[in-house]
Amino acid sequence: MANWGGSRGNKLGYSIFISIIKTAGIIPAYALLRLVTLYYFIVPGKAAKSLMYYFQKRLGYSSLKARFAMYENFNFLGRSIIDKIVMMSGLPLPFTVNHEGGSCLDDMVTEGKGGLLISAHVGNWEAAGHLLKRLKTKINIVMYDGEHQKIKEYLDSVRERSFNVIVIKDDISHIYEIKEAVERNEFVCIHADRHVEGNKTITGKLLGADAKFPIGPFVLATTFEMPVSFVYAAKEGPKHFHFYASKAKIYPRGRAGIPLILADYLQETDTMIQKYPLQWHNYFPFWDEEIQA
Amino acid sequence: MEKDQIIATINNFLEEDFEVPSSKIKPEANLKETLDLDSLDYVDLVVSIEGNFGFKVKPEDFQKMITIQDFYNYVESKIGEKTVA
Numbered sequence: 001m002a003n004w005g006g007s008r009g010n011k012l013g014y015s016i017f018i019s020i021i022k023t024a025g026i027i028p029a030y031a032l033l034r035l036v037t038l039y040y041f042i043v044p045g046k047a048a049k050s051l052m053y054y055f056q057k058r059l060g061y062s063s064l065k066a067r068f069a070m071y072e073n074f075n076f077l078g079r080s081i082i083d084k085i086v087m088m089s090g091l092p093l094p095f096t097v098n099h100e101g102g103s104c105l106d107d108m109v110t111e112g113k114g115g116l117l118i119s120a121h122v123g124n125w126e127a128a129g130h131l132l133k134r135l136k137t138k139i140n141i142v143m144y145d146g147e148h149q150k151i152k153e154y155l156d157s158v159r160e161r162s163f164n165v166i167v168i169k170d171d172i173s174h175i176y177e178i179k180e181a182v183e184r185n186e187f188v189c190i191h192a193d194r195h196v197e198g199n200k201t202i203t204g205k206l207l208g209a210d211a212k213f214p215i216g217p218f219v220l221a222t223t224f225e226m227p228v229s230f231v232y233a234a235k236e237g238p239k240h241f242h243f244y245a246s247k248a249k250i251y252p253r254g255r256a257g258i259p260l261i262l263a264d265y266l267q268e269t270d271t272m273i274q275k276y277p278l279q280w281h282n283y284f285p286f287w288d289e290e291i292q293a
Numbered sequence: 294m295e296k297d298q299i300i301a302t303i304n305n306f307l308e309e310d311f312e313v314p315s316s317k318i319k320p321e322a323n324l325k326e327t328l329d330l331d332s333l334d335y336v337d338l339v340v341s342i343e344g345n346f347g348f349k350v351k352p353e354d355f356q357k358m359i360t361i362q363d364f365y366n367y368v369e370s371k372i373g374e375k376t377v378a
Binding site for chain 1: 309310311312329330331332333334335336337339340352353355
């Protein structure tokens with residue numbers, strides 16, 4: 001199952017990296033990360049199998065190229081964690097950003113309807129949320145996984161964040177947080193390329209093969225009939241992001257709208273993954289044929 | 294709103310919005326399983342209830358709704374509260 005579990009990072013690790021970032025800047029932190037990445041490369045656990053499948057079977061890489069790509073993929077993930085710590089902790093931002101499609105989001109704000117921003121684990125999804133600060137509207141990020149919860153807990157003790165995190169819980173209180181955010185015409189951001197155990201899923205084709213996607217983000221879009229934009233933030237240099245946002249679209253209410261929004265999401269995400277293959281962080285069996293193998 | 298009307302309204306949006314076959318909508322059926330609800334698509338149910346009956350459901354109220362009959366009873370009691378108020 002392509003679920004989204006915990007990670008091997010911990011609070012001590014985050015503390016060390018924050019100290020380095022505060023005292024020496026982001027580049028020394030990236031340098032230390034190369035060593036940390038090496039450990040994850042040598043002892044990759046189950047992630048290696050899924051990454052090798054992704055690079056070899058879905059992208060057609062040779063075995064050697066796939067192994068190098070796996071190392072770089074781990075390194076990009078580490079960088080994205082460092083970047084999001086910098087962004088979420090309120091430290092001065094050393095990044096430059098190229099906004100593509102940003103005017104689409106400006107239009108959504110101007111129209112005062114808020115919107116649903118659907119993303120994938122391409123590049124730095126939380127950074128995308130942070131880069132939306134310029135829109136001067138409240139941003140709510142819906143998160144599933146333990147990794148984000150760990151960072152959230154740590155940063156809660158450091159200082160207040162610049163956006164609201166809605167964590168999906170068993171008591172469904174998140175439903176009301178999301179609903180109230182929509183009613184206040186705010187932005188709600190969620191990713192749709194991972195599902196957790198117990199999630200209802202829908203099948204779609206990504207990189208030429210069937211995989212399962214959580215239906216929840218698409219239900220949100222069609223329930224509230226709110227404008228939807230697909231957003232991604234990829235790294236194009238140590239200190240440079242490229243932010244993408246698709247033109248906002250409203251999908252038909254009810255189950256009939258779900259296949260339409262899924263098709264658009266898959267097309268946009270496929271394009272992003274093809275463009276930034278090292279920045280799609282999928283460490284679990286994802287495609288149906290991979291799960292069945 | 295009469296009880297029969299409440300049941301008809303609920304059954305209608307379960308069929309229309311949640312695509313539940315009418316044969317599966319039985320009072321004793323488990324609500325969560327029949328609707329195949331996951332952590333996010335409860336939102337659809339919350340919005341449907343609010344849109345059809347005009348009241349907000351508290352998150353903890355869902356804990357009490359095990360069967361579809363519980364759901365009918367819950368909506369009926371909430372509408373009753375509204376009428377008294």
